[in-house]
Amino acid sequence: xxxxxxxxxxxxxxxxxxxxxxxxxxxxxxxxxxxxxxxxxxxxxxxxxxxxxxxxxxxxxxxxxxxxxxxxxxxxxxxxxxxxxxxxxxxxxxxxxxxxxxxxxxxxxxxxxxxxxxxxxxxxxxxxxxxxxxxxxxxxxxxxxxxxxxxxxxxxxxxxxxxxxxxxxxxxxxxxxxxxxxxxxxxxxxxxxxxxxxxxxxxxxxxxxxxxxxxxxxxxxxxxxxxxxxxxxxxxxxxxxxxxxxxxxxxxxxxxxxxxxxxxxxxxxxxxxxxxxxxxxxxxxxxxxxxxxxxxxxxxxxxxxxxxxxxxxxxxxxxxxxxxxxxxxxxxxxxxxxx
Amino acid sequence: xxxxxxxxxxxxxxxxxxxxxxxxxxxxxxxxxxxxxxxxxxxxxxxxxxxxxxxxxxxxxxxxxxxxxxxxxxxxxxxxxxxxxxxxxxxxxxxxxxxxxxxxxxxxxxxxxxxxxxxxxxxxxxxxxxxxxxxxxxxxxxxxxxxxxxxxxxxxxxxxxxxxxxxxxxxxxxxxxxxxxxxxxxxxx
Numbered sequence: 001x002x003x004x005x006x007x008x009x010x011x012x013x014x015x016x017x018x019x020x021x022x023x024x025x026x027x028x029x030x031x032x033x034x035x036x037x038x039x040x041x042x043x044x045x046x047x048x049x050x051x052x053x054x055x056x057x058x059x060x061x062x063x064x065x066x067x068x069x070x071x072x073x074x075x076x077x078x079x080x081x082x083x084x085x086x087x088x089x090x091x092x093x094x095x096x097x098x099x100x101x102x103x104x105x106x107x108x109x110x111x112x113x114x115x116x117x118x119x120x121x122x123x124x125x126x127x128x129x130x131x132x133x134x135x136x137x138x139x140x141x142x143x144x145x146x147x148x149x150x151x152x153x154x155x156x157x158x159x160x161x162x163x164x165x166x167x168x169x170x171x172x173x174x175x176x177x178x179x180x181x182x183x184x185x186x187x188x189x190x191x192x193x194x195x196x197x198x199x200x201x202x203x204x205x206x207x208x209x210x211x212x213x214x215x216x217x218x219x220x221x222x223x224x225x226x227x228x229x230x231x232x233x234x235x236x237x238x239x240x241x242x243x244x245x246x247x248x249x250x251x252x253x254x255x256x257x258x259x260x261x262x263x264x265x266x267x268x269x270x271x272x273x274x275x276x277x278x279x280x281x282x283x284x285x286x287x288x289x290x291x292x293x294x295x296x297x298x299x300x301x302x303x304x305x306x307x308x309x310x311x312x313x314x315x316x317x318x319x320x321x322x323x324x325x326x327x328x329x330x331x332x333x334x335x336x337x338x339x
Numbered sequence: 340x341x342x343x344x345x346x347x348x349x350x351x352x353x354x355x356x357x358x359x360x361x362x363x364x365x366x367x368x369x370x371x372x373x374x375x376x377x378x379x380x381x382x383x384x385x386x387x388x389x390x391x392x393x394x395x396x397x398x399x400x401x402x403x404x405x406x407x408x409x410x411x412x413x414x415x416x417x418x419x420x421x422x423x424x425x426x427x428x429x430x431x432x433x434x435x436x437x438x439x440x441x442x443x444x445x446x447x448x449x450x451x452x453x454x455x456x457x458x459x460x461x462x463x464x465x466x467x468x469x470x471x472x473x474x475x476x477x478x479x480x481x482x483x484x485x486x487x488x489x490x491x492x493x494x495x496x497x498x499x500x501x502x503x504x505x506x507x508x509x510x511x512x513x514x515x516x517x518x519x520x521x522x523x524x525x526x527x528x
Contacts, residue, residue, distance in 0.1 A: 064373065066370075066373060066374050066375060066376070067373075114346055114376070114397070114398075115368065115370060115376070116346075116368060117366075117367060117368025117369070117370075118367060118368070119368075120368050120370065192394055193391060193392045193393050193394060194392075194393040194394040194395060195394065198394065198395075198396055199396070200375065200396065203374065203375070204374075204375040204396070207371050207374040207375040207377075208375070208377065208394070210371060210374075211369045211370070211371060211377060212369070212377075212379070212394065215371075233373065233374065235373045251371075251372065258371065258372055261372045261373060
């Protein structure tokens with residue numbers, strides 16, 4: 001059994017071919033993975049949430065400018081065409097919701113090109129579930145219950161923060177009104193080396209401050225739910241108009257690690273179509289590929305998807321928390337460098 | 340001009356930053372699930388040895404530093420520069436005191452050193468891991484002491500001073516580990 005040393009990924013190590021046939025994870029971690037999956041399935045069985053499977057390879061893909069799909073090919077009767085390995089099972093699962101299947105969950109491998117590091121691997125295991133009729137606040141409670149159960153830490157406390165409170169209280173920045181020069185100045189004041197030469201848009205600067213200065217302090221000894229994001233970071237969440245529009249989106253952090261992302265789901269097909277268009281325009285502007293948006297998903301929204309909340313939770317990172325690992329390689333049988 | 344994308348970043352990669360050559364010590368990929376990815380790296384300035392941190396937007400490209408290691412034979416010192424020769428091409432190069440660092444303490448003419456070249460010019464010089472040098476001066480020690488427990492200072496022909504066991508005498512050859520500056524054993528030419 002070979003342990004991956006410290007916090008280094010296999011990508012940083014020179015692999016000895018004679019030893020790299022072995023799993024990166026300890027046998028104990030692999031047994032813990034099976035126990036984690038069994039515990040999650042039991043949790044949803046008790047609650048009457050149905051396990052589903054949807055395609056891993058699809059002719060449509062996520063348009064999110066921050067997510068790159070891995071692309072393969074299918075020899076179709078009409079000719080060879082690209083198929084995209086899903087970066088999340090979101091669109092087909094929402095089609096199942098629109099078809100009336102009720103509360104559903106899925107445990108599946110998802111793929112994201114270009115993501116590799118201590119907490120990232122191009123192929124990872126996602127748990128995604130949907131609660132038709134639920135507000136996202138109630139779903140956050142269920143997420144906390146699941147994590148406490150799976151980690152066998154029933155006393156784990158929960159902390160709630162809004163995105164605005166976090167930036168205001170810890171950085172004295174209002175993420176709704178701060179402009180690019182003031183965000184850049186804040187980054188420099190905080191000592192983020194290289195900030196002076198970064199070319200970022202407003203959300204990019206907010207992401208820089210979040211990842212470098214705020215995330216390290218989130219979820220310390222508790223579950224921290226961060227919610228209500230700027231509308232420009234809505235992704236597939238509903239935007240609530242109010243004192244200032246907020247995206248009804250949440251993220252869960254435990255010990256500075258982002259574990260889950262959830263939404264009060266956007267169900268309006270016209271708004272969804274406009275977001276696809278905006279994503280593709282952003283992609284063109286950055287010289288990124290423009291994959292086909294999921295027309296069947298849009299058609300499902302037109303037909304009517306029930307209002308509700310959904311969440312995606314990274315199981316490899318949850319397993320890291322369960323076994324006390326600091327690098328994702330410690331919970332993967334065969335990281336990409338050995339795959 | 341060769342460039343590297345952030346996706347090629349890994350420990351040991353040589354890149355140019357603000358006109359200086361750097362070596363990547365550690366590369367951390369940082370990305371919110373929905374948002375901008377960054378590469379947060381620790382890099383060592385190959386001229387000064389200083390390690391600093393720097394954040395890049397993932398997908399950016401950085402100029403590659405033309406840095407590589409080569410084995411060269413030390414020829415002589417002219418008082419200001421150290422002259423080396425490539426044993427294959429017989430091409431000669433000079434290194435200044437900054438590039439030489441600690442190396443002059445250990446090297447003799449004809450020793451083969453690891454010379455790190457930047458744009459074809461010596462950036463740093465590493466002496467062989469082990470060198471054999473003559474002791475030019477040391478206090479006479481007690482005969483029969485072989486423990487080496489206490490030891491005494493000895494000046495070597497290159498001017499370096501190392502601690503040696505009491506039984507080792509002036510005029511003898513010793514083997515020294517240049518990475519630690521420690522005596523290893525007596526030696527024969």
